[in-house]
Amino acid sequence: MPRSFLVKKHINSAKKPNYSELESPTVFFTPHIYKGLPLPVIPQPEILSPAAYSPITVWTTSSLPLSPLPSDLSPISGYPSSLSDTSSKDHSGSESPRSDEDEQMLPKLTDPHGVEAEKFQCGLCSKSYSTYSGLLKHKQLHCDAQTRKSFSCKYCEKEYVSLGALKMHIRTHTLPCVCKICGKAFSRPWLLQGHIRTHTGEKPFSCPHCNRAFADRSNLRAHLQTHSDVKKYQCKNCSKTFSRMSLLHKHEESGCCVAH
DNA sequence: CTGGGGATGGGGCCC
DNA sequence: TGGGCCCCATCCCCA
Numbered sequence A: 001m002p003r004s005f006l007v008k009k010h011i012n013s014a015k016k017p018n019y020s021e022l023e024s025p026t027v028f029f030t031p032h033i034y035k036g037l038p039l040p041v042i043p044q045p046e047i048l049s050p051a052a053y054s055p056i057t058v059w060t061t062s063s064l065p066l067s068p069l070p071s072d073l074s075p076i077s078g079y080p081s082s083l084s085d086t087s088s089k090d091h092s093g094s095e096s097p098r099s100d101e102d103e104q105m106l107p108k109l110t111d112p113h114g115v116e117a118e119k120f121q122c123g124l125c126s127k128s129y130s131t132y133s134g135l136l137k138h139k140q141l142h143c144d145a146q147t148r149k150s151f152s153c154k155y156c157e158k159e160y161v162s163l164g165a166l167k168m169h170i171r172t173h174t175l176p177c178v179c180k181i182c183g184k185a186f187s188r189p190w191l192l193q194g195h196i197r198t199h200t201g202e203k204p205f206s207c208p209h210c211n212r213a214f215a216d217r218s219n220l221r222a223h224l225q226t227h228s229d230v231k232k233y234q235c236k237n238c239s240k241t242f243s244r245m246s247l248l249h250k251h252e253e254s255g256c257c258v259a260h
Numbered sequence B: 001c002t003g004g005g006g007a008t009g010g011g012g013c014c015c
Numbered sequence C: 001t002g003g004g005c006c007c008c009a010t011c012c013c014c015a
Helices: A132-147 A163-174 A189-200 A217-225 A245-253
Strands: A027-029 A177-179
Touching: A177 A189
Parallel strands: A027 A177
Antiparallel strands: none
């Protein structure tokens, strides 16, 4: 299943950013751990600065984070995570912005500091505020979601509520972080760092139960499931538990043990 | 076939 | 605002 729950649906595809300013230069990442490591065949690459973006042309938008949705993604409620509690992840994205609307929250008076009471009225809900800042706060907290603009990716059909989110997504297309050892490109430096561990053999995450080491924290987390009697992912039909969702899916797709 | 490890993608959160 | 890190999810491969 594509991990698109955070992506806005196609609401206003006409809102395209200036991509010539969005795209980041290619970055060759070289970790410090190369120094002293036996990689003689590879020329010792220099450490380059991380990707830097040019100043971005701003399209009108107020990109406040969306309200967090309470969503416990753990298939088994109350399961004790060995590493951290992640039950409060923000998986918002179901806004229905009226993207064709322009700024409608204008003060009744031009004085931005507002010396009289109830002078600043929200153009959407008609609530009045004595100060301009009060109106702004109201706008950001309550009404801005309705006027939020969207930012569309030029490489695919995804849209985002903030320019920052779009820029992050653009990197998945431009892949600016390139491994100097094998040439493989990644969207983000830390992804490249994880990849480089496959070259260096570095495994900084070790299991407290069996001392097995892993290069990736997520893989250690999955491994920790194998030490648990009651695993994280449980079949609704037979209550059998699995260490990975993919295993549960396989189990369910194979017909489980109970007819649906 | 099943379970587990390796590698990677990608959005959110925090600073 | 961006980088680093978090977490979840997924695919592939192998024992």
